[in-house]
Amino acid sequence: MGPKSKKQGASDKSKDVQDTEDPLQALVFVDSFETKFVPFTTERPRCLLPLVNVPLIEYTLEFLALNEVEEVILYCGMHTEKVNEYLQGSKWTQESSPFRVETIRSTSRSIGDAMRDLDKRAILGGDFIVVYGDVVSNLPLGKALAEHKARRAVDKNAIMTMALREAGSLHRSKAQEVLSTFVLDVDKDRCLQYAQIDPDSSSSNLELEPDTLSGHANVDIRTDLIDCGIDICTPDVLALWTDNFDYEHPRRGFLHSVLKDYELNGKTIHTHIFDERYAARVRNLQAYDAVSKDVIFRWTYPITPDSNMHADDSCVYRKRDIYRGHSSGSRKLHGLGRGSVIGKQTKIGEGTTISRSVLGRDCVIEKNCKIEDSYIWDAVTIKERSIIRNSIVGHDAVIHEGAQVLSGSLVSFGAVLPAHTIVTNGQHVVHVPNQNVTDDHEKDVFSADDTRDQKTRLASSHSISTLRSEDLDDGGGFDISSHHRSSVTSLTSDDSHAAQASKGFLTEASGSIYDSLKQKHDVANIQLELQALRMSSNASEHEVRKAVVSGLVKFAVEARKEGTGLKQVLASNKTLVEKTIFDEGEGQPRDQVDFLLLAQNELCKYTDGDTTLAAICNDLYLMDDFEEDLFEAEAFQEWWKDERATANDALRQVRNKCQKFMEVLEENEDEEDEDDTGSDSE
Secondary structure, eight states: OOOOOHHHHHHHHHHHHHHHHSOOEEEEEOOOSOOTTTTGGGTSOGGGSEETTEEHHHHHHHHHHHTTOOEEEEEEBTBHHHHHHHHHTSGGGSTTOSSEEEEEEOOOOSHHHHHHHHHHHTOOOSOEEEEETTEEEOOOOHHHHHHHHHHHHHOTTEEEEEEEEEOOTTOTTSOSSOEEEEEEETTTTEEEEEEEEOTTSTTOOOOOOTTSSTTOSSEEEESOEEEEEEEEEOHHHHHHHHHOTTOOSIIIIIIHHHHHTHHHHOOEEEEEEESSSOEEEOOSHHHHHHHHHHHHTTTTTTSOGGGOOSTTOOOEEETTTEEEOTTSOSSOOTTBOSSOEEOTTOEEOTTOEEESOEEOTTOEEOTTOEEESOEEOTTOEEOTTOEEESOEEOTTOEEOTTOEEOSSOEEOTTOEEOTTOEEOTTOEEEEOOOTTOOOHHHHHOOOTTOOTTSSEEEEESSOGGGSOOSSGGGOOOOOOOOSSTHHHHTTSSOHHHHHHHHHHHHHHHHHHHHHHHHTTOOHHHHHHHHHHHHHHHTOOHHHHHHHHHHHHHHHHHHHHHTTOOHHHHHHHTHHHHHTTOOOTTSSOOHHHHHHHHHHHHHHTTSTTHHHHHHHHHHHHHHOEETTEESSOHHHHHHHHHOGGGGSSHHHHHHTGGGHHHHHHHHHHHHHHHHHHHHHHHO
């Protein structure tokens, strides 16, 4: 290659100077200007609340680092000192940090106030990314940034690009209170109109502006897009906020008005729609649960629990999406179910069962407790025989013997729950210091009518979902029961639409699985395709399981006819089966029983279904999953006596040949019991 010409060299040098002068900046709104995480946010900002044992801000900063941002501005409101204190001890202020971090303390009361304040400060010189401090994403923004800059080079009025994620209309991360509607010029990736529609309102129709369709040949109206809370902006955006003092909210205020007043301001706003990767805002408690599960099940890769974003973390990934921190105990925990995270130095007593839950660091969980679909933060003590279900327990809280925290309830930092107390229906328990009371037991007693003079009190008889945000972008109630995802779909007012979406998911997903198996696709790729369909349709775990059973059974039956044994089929697709089972070791193998019932029902369609079902049962029973059986003997026993398994003649007939298998299984179990008894006596 010949030497560069002087002109080319000068051009390169100019480009280098320009790159130096205009580093890629990111503006992070640390204060959400909302109350959706009360009572926790009365003591610390939302961005420092833990999501799978890692402060939310870490996910946002990791996302910005992945996208090679060079300068990060954290715009703070309440608790600025706590944000600064956290940053000083983090990797983001070290010399090895990929970007420079600056914090701004503000008294702004809304996003609008903040944007006008930033315009006055004049610290954002070129294109910059706007995100919230509760964003969890692995989206690559390179292409979106390039498109934004290319548009900007041609048209200086192209001031903003929104990152939107394609999803189904019933996706669990979408706002439930409102339907965000985008009217788009497909050819120009331009947003022409935006509206928030209340689906429960009698006037829930979209009213198109008169000039919206004029001059646009290809227009699409989309209600299936997730607003990721990620925008690429120019300084002109700040100027527009300043020129319009009535703008308070980024979507129903700024976006709606700028698009509506296009004839006056001439500014255009564009979109970049992603159809893969992950992006979501932890905008409310329902989203907190949904995003936590997605992180645990690794849909946010490479941002996962075992990536150990904290320098002192040593979380290890184990089979069945279980994570255990250093010194959380080396012994095998029989009551530890799939999708659980055990933090560093946490101790768990005998007989305790934990399923689909996250336990923080330095917790003490005594014997015979039950924790399901819940989030236990750091340094929590839970005394024996307590039950925590579908709830959150904050740092340093104490749950005394036999107490129950149920149904979306919140126990705040340092709160003490007396023995045998039941907190339910979204109630809040908060810690209120009282220097006049010296007896700890007396301080713990509370009721709904108690005053603030007590150590711990019931703050509210309502779920946090009753607190409406200033901005309807952040809709959604508090239902963190993820094991039965149908509870999420019930939030929609159109039951027939939900049923239609469920049927559509089953048809498409089972067909896709069958086709992929026939074409010998890698199981990991099949799982990714299935996850994309699940997220776009908001399918429940039962529906996913049904789709896997349908596709796998169809393929297995045909494979047998071609001479391939069932054992080989199941062994090669073991991971696909495993990903539908979430209850190993929990004592009640509901998912395993459900799988067997679905397989039995599916095989009723085939002439040799009885032979195939017997073979499937035998192979599943013998298929071990590292230290534990993937299908426990108890699952087969529960299935065999389940009334649903004999509901009609076809079901009874198809399982006839399983009789011998069940007899052998019972004999094996009896022999194991005798061996255990003999060992104990020795």
